[in-house]
Amino acid sequence: MKNIVVICFTILAIVSCKKSSKENGITDEVLKDTIVEQIVQVPNKKTNKELKEELHAKGFETFDYVDEKTKDTILMQQYFMAFLKSGPIRSQNEEDAEILQKEHLAHLGKMYELGYADISGPFGDKGNIRGVTIYNVPTLKMADSLANADPMVKAGRLVVEIHPWWAAKGFSLR
Template sequence: MRKIIILGFSILAMVSCRKKEKENTIIEETTKDTVMPEIIEKPVKKTTKEIKEALNAKGYQTFDYVDEVTKDTILMQQYFIAFLKKGPIRSQNEEDVEILQKEHLAYLSKMYELGYADISGPFGDKGDIRGITIYNVPTLKMADSLANADPMVKAGRLVIEIHPWWAAKGFSLR
């Protein structure tokens, strides 16, 4: 019983110590047929102007595009697309390649979690261009630095070629 109580307090301590970013949320309490109120987080909708001002303040390049058909104003943001190309050093043994691949995937996951990369993935053929990563950072220098910190690049199995790329802010892939 003592172990269960200690475990319960430990879990309670961990949960209560977690920090949650609330910058862009409104907290709304609702009560149903329960004793505890239910907390629902609703995202605060920012205007295109507010999004553009925030991006520009952080050094991102943007411009407005007016859709000829709908007459909607679409905010375009500059991203950086990194092509991961076959590198000159391909002599690693199978075990080392496996370790490098795990480190490479962990690195790309970390870039996504930190908000630096929006999407990454390999190509489906065996060509010289092995995959891409789209970096959501304000400068080419920053994208280049992040791309070249990839363990596969550092080992020479991949090399990076980066290009500025424009996309509509907030639009998703279909």
């Protein structure tokens, strides 16, 4: 958020100074280069050791995996995958189901904003497993508690099945 604010102010400053800059012999090309240099900032990257120590201090389980091809050490972290399955109480009327759905989405959004969940989404079929959430928390107990706090789960419309899941720390979806 801080970077976005800095970028906005930088662009506003450059745009407001553009006329006087041209009068001083500064070209559009120089301005573009300046903007690109200020926007493209490399964040301070922690070493695997620092990241591992930080995660262990918070109670997370990790292990090192050495890629045989590249010989790179990849830090693996335990997450918890919660499968949201059709629950036994699905007799809510359409209005109540719609309210529950809004509360469910708000709950998942809150989990993401608080850093407890990294990704959530529904499955694209009409099967028993309705969706998944990957919790980024140190314990199964915590993931279970957060998943069961979902209004859809509390209402019995969904039930939760949670499994420990390992993924490379810092890798993103493609």
